[in-house]
Amino acid sequence: MSLLLEPFAYAFFGRAMLAGVLVGALCGALSVPVVLKRMSYVGHGLAHSVLGGVAVGVALGADLYVGAAVATVLSAILIDRVAARRGLHHDAAIGIVTTAAFALGIAVLAVVPTRLNLEAVLFGNILGVDARDLTVTTVVAVAATATLFVAYKRLVFTVFDPEVAAVHGVPVRHIELGLNLVTAAVVVASVRVLGALLIAAAVVLPAAGARLVTRSFAALVGLAIALGTTASVLGLYASFHLDVPSGPAIVLVGTLGFLIAYVASGTAARRARRAGAREREVGRLSERGIVDATRTQVRA
Amino acid sequence: MSDLVVRVLDVDAAYARPTVLSAVDVDVARGEFVGLVGPSGAGKTTLLRLLTGGVEVRSGSVEVLGQRVVRGRPPRGVGYVPQLGSVDADFPLTVREVVLLGDAASSRPVPWFTRDERRRADALLERLGIGELAGRPIAELSGGQRQRMFLARALARRSELLLLDEPTSGVDLATRAEVLRLLGELHHDGLTVVLTTHDLNFVASHLPRMVCVNGTVIADGRPREVMTADVLTRTYGPGLRVVHDEDGHPVVTDAAPIPLHSGTDHASGGMPVAAAVVTPAEVDA
Structure with a gap:
């Protein structure tokens, strides 16, 4: 019990846990459309x-969040514009825009001396979560949740079948741009807890794992939020007790969750195949009059 | 209001620089059933997208159900059924949810649908004969059931005009017949239907009107009048001929036998060792 309660003796852990739960739930929800x-x-x-924005922002004497927000929002808009050009797809647009921003960040840090803790920006640091970080995370969580709530049906239609969604009056381009902007906001809000390099895993792992064990959209959303939140909570405890950066700890717990879902879905599929094979065999034997199919129980 | 559902007047259309369609004139009256035919890349799908605001109109004008259509502004009252393979068949949605999405644009901005909306979706599924599948994941549907589901989604928007992109491609003969029977019923109920297809003989046998497209409209009219060797050559190039069945319907076949190589003898240096010749009569059979 003390393992669970002891960390809360430190004020920073309470703030980090609150931020982690919000970030975990947000990343979980966002991972579904992603x-x-x-x-x-x-x-x-x-x-x-993010790194590019943070580096340029800090070098110019601006706030960490301002730099990160400007860089990600600008990147999201540029990705959208470049991908809209015929002959280019999102992967190429992302490869061009965001690696350029990353390269710019590294170049600026090499040329301009700053007091930026690069390791904390890249891998997250729960010691650094202060009241302002918590406010930023809460504002982003409320705004992103409200956006996803209002746009839910149109977003699902856009993700499922963008061509028909557009014909049926859904503003597909705006929905896609909105999704990119929400992703950008969540990325910015997650930097302190997860770190710039590991956010990517947090917006993929929850839905990737949940997708393996459910075929219902509503269950997928619920499970992804639960997995994201659980990974954050357990990861933050691991970060505290094992003295590892919070980002890697959360991502490793999330990966473990994915592996469990992967093994469980494989086992379920094998059982279903075996049950199907038994049913077919009983059917064949029944046709030949060897067994009575109505009295034969097929166990999975 | 005019009885014309579609009015395309001297239109040039393009996605980017090269013009895909030029000088296109097509009118479709309410209650018509029209088949658009032409080779791959001829602009059939582009012509459908022209009617849904999915392509840039360089010159001329497009009106659908009395609304002027420009890129990015789809007209109301149009249902669209895409090609079967265009979506992720394993997407985690139920059949009912897919149908409900058809009217998502005018539904309230909350994540759930009202009881009335769900009831209406179920009624559409019943009408299309797959009511019992409403709660099933779409991954469990056959090709024909999936087409019925997409038809229900297209109708969920209270559509007056139904546009279908190759609704019978990639399905077996029984499913094809099932989909076409269903379209016939919807048309009979008063819906205007425009579809693209590669199945010339289906158009000739069953549809009252066909439009041959290849960069522009080559011919437009009743299949018996339009489907001539000259029109087919101008639409598809040489290599096809038209014969007529006992009911007088035109039937398109290959103009010459197609040599089919059945195998290669690797031991003899890769030379073909057997060949079959298929005659038009055999293809027909």
């Missing part, structure tokens, strides 16, 4: 562009 729309690389790219 995985289904096959845009995992967007999270990866936007997270990389």
Whole structure:
């Protein structure tokens, strides 16, 4: 019990846990459209562009969040514009825009001396979560939740079948741009807890794992939020007790969750196949009059 | 209001620089059933997208159900059925949810649908003969059931005009017949239907009107009048001929036998060792 309660003796852990729960739930919800729309690389790219924004912002004497927000929002809009050009797809647009931002960040840090803790920006640091970080995370969580709530049906239609959604009056381009902007906001809010390099995993793992064990959209959303939140909570405890950066700890717990779902779905599929094979065999034997199918129980 | 559902007047259309369609004139009256035919890349799907605001109109004008259509502004009252393979067949949605999405644009901005909306979706599924599948994941549907589901989604928007992109491609003969029978019923109920297809003989036998497209409209009218060797050559190039069945319907076949190589003898240096010749009569059979 003390393992669970002891960390809360430190004020920073309470703040980190609150921020972690919000970030975990947000990343979990966002992972559903990201995985289904096959845009995992967007999270990866936007997270990389954070470094560019933070470096340029800090070098110019601006706030960390201002730099990160400007870089990710600008990247999200540029990705959208470049991908809209015929002959280019999202993967190419992301590869161009966000790696350029990352490269810019590294170049600026090499040239301009700053007091930026690069390791904390890249891998997350729960010691650094202060009241302002918590406010930023809460504002983003409320705004992103409200946006996803209002746009839910149109977003699902856009992710499932964008061509028909557009014909049926859904503003597909605005929905896609909105999704990119929400992703950008979540990435910015997650930097302190998860770190720029590991956010990408947090917006993929929850839905990727949940997708393996459910075929219902509502269950997928619920399970992804639960997995994201659980990974954050357990990861933060692991970070505290094992003295590892919070980002890697959360991502490793999330990966463990995915592996459990992977093994469980494989086992379930094998059982279903075996049950199907037994049923077919009983059917064949029954046709030949060897067994009575009505009295034969097929166990999975 | 005019009885014309579609009015395309001298239109040039393009996605980017090269013009895909030029000088296109097509009118479709309320209650018509029209088949658009032409080779791959001829602009059939583009012509459908022209009617849904999915392509840039360079010149001329497009009106659908009395609304002027420009890129990015789809007209109301149009249902669209895409090609079967265009969506993720394993997407985690139920049949009912897919149908409900058809009217998502005018539904309240909350994540759930009202009881009335769900009831209406179920009624559409019943009408299309797959009511019992409403709660099933779409991954469990056959090709024909999936087409019925997409038809229900297209109708969920209270559509007056139904546009279908190759509704019978990639399905077996029984499913094809099932889908076409269903379209016939919907047309009989008063819906205007425009579809694209590669199945010339289906158009000739069953549809009252066909439009041959290849960069522009080559011919437009009743299949018996339109389906001539000259029109087919101008639409598809040489290599096809038209014969007539006992009911007088035109039937398109290959103009010459197609040599089919059945195998290669690797031991003899890769030379073909057997060949079959298929005659038009055999293809027909």
